Amino acid sequence: MSLMQEIIRKKRNRQALSTQEIAAFVRGVADGSVVDSQVAALAMAVFFNGMSTAECVALTLAQRDSGQIVNWQPFDLPGPVIDKHSTGGVGDLTSLLLGPLVAACGGFVPMISGRGLGHTGGTLDKLAAIPGYNLTPDTRAFQRIVRDVGVAIIGQTAELAPADRRIYAIRDVTATVESIALITASILSKKLAAGLAALTMDIKVGSGAFMPTYDQSLQLARSIVEVGNGAGLKTTALLTDMNQPLAPCAGNAVEIRCAIDFLTGRTARPPRLHEVTFALAVPMLLAGGLAKDAHEAHTKLAAALDSGAAAERFAMMVSALGGPHDLLDAPDRHLDRAPLQTAVTASEAGYVTHIDCRAFGLAVVALGGGRHRPEDAIDYAVGLTDCVELGQYVEKGGPLTLIHARDQQAAEDAANAIRSAVTLNPGAAPTPATVYELIE
Incomplete structure (x- = not known):
C-alpha cells in the first residue's frame, strides 16, 4: 500500500495524521503525484471525521509552504502587516473601507481577496467594475504598492498556496466545501503566504451567511482563531450579522459607489456598515500595536475617515493599480x-x-x-x-x-x-x- 493510500485510510478510520504525513500529502498535491481521486477521498474523510487543531495547523502550514511566501523584510516597513478576511455576505463592502482606513492609521494591508461564491458578492468582482484596475499584479509590484500606499487589494496569484487552490477546486465538485477544518486551512494558508503579522476574521451569521447556523459560525470562528494562533499568526474573529444586506445595496459598481460615498462622506454613512467596519478595524489596530486600547483605536479610525485620509488612500490604491486617477471626484464618468x-x-x-x-x-x-x-x-x-x-x-x-x-x-x-x-x-x-x- 502506498503512503498516500495509508494516509487516506488512517483518516477514514478516524486516526490522527502526523505533521510529516500531512506535509507529504500536500507536497504530492502540489507536484501532481497525488491524483484527484486521492485528494477527493482525503477531503471526504476529513469532512466526516474532522481534524484536531494540531492536524489543522500542519495542513495550514503545508499549504502555505506549497508556494511562494511573501517576504516584507527587504521593504523595511515602518508599521505592521495586517489584514482582514470575511466569509462573505450580501452588500458586504467592508474590505473596500477597512484597507484604506487601516492604512491611514499606519498599517500595511496586503489584502488578497476572492471572487463571488454563490449568493455572496466578491471583493474582486467589485473592484473589476473599475476600468483599468489590475487585479493580478506580479508580487513585486503588489509589494511596492503596499509599501507606497499602505494598501493593495488584489486576487490570489498562481504562486501563493497552489496546493490549496487545487484542493479547493476538487472540494468544490465533490461536496466537501463545508468542512470546518478544510475551510480553516484554506483561508489561513493564503493569509500566511501573504506574510501577515496579524489577521482579523469576519464570520457571518444568519440567512445570508455561508454557515447555516450560529453554532457552526461560532465553531468556524474558534477554529480559525486556534489554528491561526497555532500557526504563528495573531488571529481574532468577529461574529457579525448577515440576516439582511450589510450595506443598503448589493452588486458591483453600486457597491463601489457606496464605498466612495462612505469614504468621502458625500452621503450619510449607513449605520450598520459603519459599525461592522469599525468593529473589525479596532482589533486590527490593536493587534498591530497601532493603538493602546479600543478607545484610542476608534478615535484614530474616526479621524482617518473624517479628515479624508482614508478616501485619499483608496484613490491612491485605485490609481497605483491602473484605475482612473479621478474615480472619487467623478465616479459616474467611470462606473457603468x-x-x-x-x-x-x-x-x-x-x-x-x-x-x-x-x-x-x-x-x-x-x-x-x-x-x-x-x-x-x-x-x-x-x-x-x-x-x-x-x-x-x-x-x-x-x-x-x-x-x-x-x-x-x-x-x-x-x-x-x-x-x-x-x-x-x-x-x-x-x-x-x-x-x-x-x-x-
Whole structure:
C-alpha cells in the first residue's frame, strides 16, 4: 500500500495524521503525484471525521509552504502587516473601507481577496467594475504598492498556496466545501503566504451567511482563531450579522459607489456598515500595536475617515493599480450604470420582520451580477440599491428596493424574488444585533 493510500485510510478510520504525513500529502498535491481521486477521498474523510487543531495547523502550514511566501523584510516597513478576511455576505463592502482606513492609521494591508461564491458578492468582482484596475499584479509590484500606499487589494496569484487552490477546486465538485477544518486551512494558508503579522476574521451569521447556523459560525470562528494562533499568526474573529444586506445595496459598481460615498462622506454613512467596519478595524489596530486600547483605536479610525485620509488612500490604491486617477471626484464618468432602474413596491403596509438575505444575493446573480459557473461573465452595472432594513415600516406601495437591470424581464424576475424575500407584519419584531461576539 502506498503512503498516500495509508494516509487516506488512517483518516477514514478516524486516526490522527502526523505533521510529516500531512506535509507529504500536500507536497504530492502540489507536484501532481497525488491524483484527484486521492485528494477527493482525503477531503471526504476529513469532512466526516474532522481534524484536531494540531492536524489543522500542519495542513495550514503545508499549504502555505506549497508556494511562494511573501517576504516584507527587504521593504523595511515602518508599521505592521495586517489584514482582514470575511466569509462573505450580501452588500458586504467592508474590505473596500477597512484597507484604506487601516492604512491611514499606519498599517500595511496586503489584502488578497476572492471572487463571488454563490449568493455572496466578491471583493474582486467589485473592484473589476473599475476600468483599468489590475487585479493580478506580479508580487513585486503588489509589494511596492503596499509599501507606497499602505494598501493593495488584489486576487490570489498562481504562486501563493497552489496546493490549496487545487484542493479547493476538487472540494468544490465533490461536496466537501463545508468542512470546518478544510475551510480553516484554506483561508489561513493564503493569509500566511501573504506574510501577515496579524489577521482579523469576519464570520457571518444568519440567512445570508455561508454557515447555516450560529453554532457552526461560532465553531468556524474558534477554529480559525486556534489554528491561526497555532500557526504563528495573531488571529481574532468577529461574529457579525448577515440576516439582511450589510450595506443598503448589493452588486458591483453600486457597491463601489457606496464605498466612495462612505469614504468621502458625500452621503450619510449607513449605520450598520459603519459599525461592522469599525468593529473589525479596532482589533486590527490593536493587534498591530497601532493603538493602546479600543478607545484610542476608534478615535484614530474616526479621524482617518473624517479628515479624508482614508478616501485619499483608496484613490491612491485605485490609481497605483491602473484605475482612473479621478474615480472619487467623478465616479459616474467611470462606473457603468444599468439602463433600467425600477422600484420594487410593497403590496401591503407593515414592519419588515424578516429578510431572506440569501435571496437578495441570488437576485443580483440572476440579474447578471454574479456567476452560476466559474467561466460566466459578470454585468458590473446591475444590482440593488435603497434596500429596506429589518424593523423599518413600509407603506403600501412604498419601495422595498431599487433594481438596476439590463432589461425589463430581468427586472421583473428580480422584483418577484425580492417581494418573496421580504416579510411584512402589522407589528414590529426585535432586530438582531449587528455585531455578536469577539473571539480572541
